[in-house]
Amino acid sequence: MDKYLYENYALFGSAPEQNKGLTARARGILANPLHHYLLFGVVMLVVCFLSANKVLPYSLQSGLAITFAYSLASVGFCLLMGYSGLASLGTGGFMGIGCYSIHFVMTEAGLPFGVALVVALAIAIVLGLIVGVVSLRIEGIYLVILTLGLSEILRNLYIAVQDSIYLSTFKLFGITVPRSASGYVVTVLLVIVMMLTHNLIVSPTGRAMLAMKNSTAAAQAMGISLMKYRLLAFVICTVYAVLSGMMLMITIRSAMATDASGFYALITSLNILAAVIIGGFRSIWGAVFGTFIMYGLQTMLLNRIPFLQENPVIITFVSGILVVLVVMFYPGGMAQLVQEVRGKLRKSRAARREAKYGKD
């Protein structure tokens, strides 16, 4: 029995041997990709904590919270574009649903966060289903424009209903969460969402979506229901976008619908798209990294440089150039870069081993 167990452990690469070093054990834990997300979450929570207590610069935690809030939308978009091959420019409009449900349910009606969450998710699912059904009839560039139109409808709806919204106090499970502590909530949610998305991608659902992306006809021939997976992809993307809007509302606490550079303007949808492209559109880490480039870099690091603080437009300018260069010369994004570097390292390590021990 013991022997059998041992063999099994050996198979999965994490035998509880006594003489195993700490690094080997750490490597064993990190062999599970889900643990990467947990580790990331813990590190970021510590950074948030240190920053809130002013050990690290104070602006760090708000920058992180904003980046992670937008990252939720990016991860959803990554799933939609990288795995299902569908593109949408509705992200900004969908994010507004989260913001407005928080305003109307929590600020106006005084109900708890859970109710706002349920309302927002219900609307998100309905909208996702509608867009999914539309995507069965209209494809490609036309679908992009259609979702853009839908997003504009939503934005004009927000302007017509109420232009300026706010959230004064945010309570989670009866505890008041101040603005400076919103980073914790956002980080925890992002880690959960990343893990769920990872599981989805490696599951048969993810494979089916990938098949659908490569060829709808071939996927259908293999018995994959286009309708089911397209609807699913859009529902998930919309739900993530709505969550992202809710988290932004918790982090920033107010929003304006008429603001041309605000949350639910066209520019947000474009920025999320650019973030996913820069990061590499088939990688969850890439999506988060790209969002950091688009949103976090400026508040967290570049604003420390006085020249850039005076001319924030230079960052917009450079990020635009970056997007164009990445698409033209590096279509896989940062994820491709990381993979290539990793491959080169592996090759050089193998070469070194060969030089040392000879060929096997």
Add this chain to the structure above:
Amino acid sequence: MAYLLNVILGTIVPMCVTALVTMAITIIFKTSSTTNFAQGVISAFGAYVVASGLNKLNLSIWLALPIGIVVAVAMAVAIDVLIFRRGRYVNALGKQIITMGLISIIVGAIPLIFGMQAPQFRTFVEGKLSFLVDGQDVTVTVNALVCLAITAVVLTALFLLLQFSKWGLSVRATASNEYVAGMLGINTHVITAISWGLAGALGTLAATMNGGINQVGVYFMTNYQVNAFLAGILGGFATFYGPVIAAFLIPLANNLVVYLANVMGKPELSSWSLVIVYGLALVIIFFKPQGLFGKRTVKKV
């Protein structure tokens, strides 16, 4: 009746702006097979150049406009030559994303070049015309009529050229299949470059018209661009005239909704006008995915 006439006459400038922007977007869509999301900011860039001509050099608008057009054309052609021609193997989505990157570049460049302050702008001509209908005043600005005349001349000339000139034939050939057109001896590089230049020129013209009635800003053409995209799929990108007709319909329908809301005694509905018009447009597109004037295409496997 007089009120309805006033509403329709008040829509002239937005209709012209939307139609010109739609033409620009359609012509790029046909030749470079991408939706140019940067059309709005390229137009805004042209408007900023026109504004500097007006304010810094004290030129008249008839002199400043050509300068703006020349600069915008140069910029658009440069975008095509430097980026799109090299990115030939980038897929359709990649091309769209490049135009989105261009938005960031131009949005960043405008304040760097022209400063943060929103520029002053002028209409083509001052003055109003008034006449009586059923004993009530109907007013129209002379500027609106000038805009309408310019738009009519420009669009008519373009349609005639597209239909009857050799250039138009080359554009239509490139639109239908770039590789085959190239094989048949058409210089598709030149055709796409001209299209981009035209888009820059049309955009600047539209932005100058819009600058007369709205505050100029970096994003001040974005709403028109969104309208133009919707017009494009509402009319169907298969033809050149479909999008332009739809471009006239969208602002008109928008103001008609406002008119109906006021006539029915529910003025609070008027802020919902865009929601209603866009919603209607989307419903039409859902049932006619190829657009109002489009041709049904058969998908090959």
